[in-house]
Amino acid sequence: MSRRKELHRKIKEEKQMSFTTKTMLIGFFGGLIWSLIGYFSYYFNFTQVGPSFVLLPWALGEWKTGHIGQVVGVGVIAICSIGVAFLYKWMLQKVNSIWPGVGFGVLIWVIVFYILNPFIPQLKPVQSYTVNTLVTTLCLFILYGLFIGYSIAYEYSEQNEARH
Template structure:
């Protein structure tokens, strides 16, 4: 009786694609929130002091920000795969992104005064940003943790029929 070889997916390239896709989705939803005036334009996007003032308001600043978010998302996905992949749910990803959100607003915004200040945001902006981080955590966490179960016995039953 021959054995059926199951196709294998190499996890690291898949994780890179998941991280990149998560970063792109994060940026697209962020831009949609800006378009519909849920958040202000510069809520999470830093001011790029190394760029000329005319470039800071143009597409160059957005391209740099998108690239930075995608890079951070890929690194986050790789770290998630290395440390928490065995989890079968999306909850660790959501929890980690909530911690990252708290660090961004708490440490960088309030304590170091380098990032966004949560006390100056409107309530719908802070809720939108929290939902954005939760969505990203759920997407990356579930996409990496999900393994489709494979049962070789079901193939044997299908062949014999």
């Protein structure tokens, strides 16, 4: 057997993760990483909104605003982020640029702070937050969107190159 054929056979034998599995992992770790950075930002008072904001409409008790609530919020965001990654995959996977991810992050920020705000009574109106909170959360959402978007676009292009 020629060396080239042997190499080709070895490559085929290696099990590749499916694009769906990679999308799930990108979503989970994107949510985990950026919500942990969000918790860090909240802990050091860069922002008035921590990851536990996702618990505010549902969870009862004061524990949701403490350390345990923030950690549970990080987990909930990581799990919900899987759905966000699939949404990005469905909408923009073919665009291999940073800008769709940046725009996606801004869109998610607008949805959370403007559209969902009335449904989360504990969230204050956007105008009442400090400039630090607005800038920090917007930057976190932009970086989150960039992470999700560029990672998915990269994997999409890698999968297409492997097929050809």
